[in-house]
Amino acid sequence: MKLKEQYAALKTIVIKEVLRFLRIWLQTVVPAAVTMGLYFIIFGNLIGSQLNDVSGIRYMDYIVPGIILMAIINNAYANVVSSFYMSKFAHFVEEMLVSPMPNYLILIGYITGGVARGLVVGSVVTLVAMFFTPLKVYSVGVVISVVLLTATLFSLGGFINAVYAKSFDDISIIPTFVLTPLIYLGGIFYSVDMLPGFWQKVSYINPILYMINAMRYGMLGVSDIDISTAFVIILLFVIVLFAYSLYLLHKGVGLRN
Template identity: 60%
Template sequence: MNQTRRQRHWIAFSTLVTREIRRFFRIWPQTILPPAITMTLYFIIFGNLIGSRIGEMGGFSYMEYIVPGIIMMAVINNAYSNVASSFFSAKFQNHIEELIVAPIPNYLILAGYVAGGTARGLCVGVIVTLVSLFFTHLPIEHIAITISMVILSAILFALGGFINAIYARSFDEISLVPTFILTPLTYLGGVFYSISLLPEFWQNVSLLNPILYMVNAFRFGMLGVSDIPVVAAFSIILLFIVLLTSFALYLLNKGTGLRN
């Protein structure tokens, strides 16, 4: 081995990311196709059929208003479930041992899985965005905010999926969080409505939901409207990323769920 440590790390990291991307493309009928179909149904039912009767929201047609939220919902769900299922499968089939015995630092293992989850989240996000163009015009007011927010959100939920997979002891346990926490928070996170429609009490309760910040900041990037200050959204997401990264690394270094 004549390469420098940094070169070896880069090769190891890119190998892991490549393997993760190859995995979700290999099983595309399970990973890429279903979210595209589900989100298309959202556009048809909520955007077209119901939305035409709702009228405007935040100064935009209802279809335009919900598109950023639906894209974000697809990104979050797929980033999360990719890492959760891939890392748990690696544990379940014991091929996580390939990584544990190899000279890869734990932070690179985490980075590799998170990058893989982010890649799937973004891939599905692009597909849903393209599908949305069949239904509505999509302005992008602030491209930097749009792109950075979608990437940061994908990273954050990929980290969440990783921690879920570390603790999970069965496949049921990796679907518990998406079913009972992620989905309700997403639906209550302002994907389909502006929180200004809610009574004041519920507006304040909604502010405790981190997904609200992501959806609104992303919507601000695309449409230029948001229920919350964008700076607060970025700050909260960055804070959560730091917290979850630290916690995931702590679990990896401790060997929780991985080593006896």
């Protein structure tokens, strides 16, 4: 395919994916706003007002970056896992597989869809957060890069999950039993410095800890982790998962007999 044709093909997947989640915005955009709003009310306002500052930051402000990123992670993942699995389940993934589109375009198209939903939901949650506390941005560049890289990473995760999934149960197992615990234990509501030594070390093997801290640094200028280490780790995960996803597509795992 020529470059112009590749652009047209990619644009087609992206438009399709964005229209898909916008068409069902009540299921895809609103729930995150409601849930995260409840977090702000309960943890930020009611409980947070009783707590001391963390790393010199008011508790409400401290949890905002993590909550925004949690919404982005969940939605980027959910978008790709459900959309790609549905296309497998109902066989319309074959529309793309019979076309001359290279595998990397299919992958980039789905990732872009996931990132787009992550950004839309992330923006809505940010707006909700602004009802409770003024928005703070310490470094726009760091915030944008963390958001884009994290959304890309979890879109890739959703894609791999969808490739291996054989039933609807399989697309909810990973988010429920892996993703959610990792997010909650990634330091959204606390600083790892508050944990005993052993659990601090355990926390450092959780990749989400690095993302949340990088986001917190971008918004508030504080982090439990060196920011460059966080970026290297996120980037490394993105590269490995991208390469692995391409390999799966090339082999046709879960797609071709």
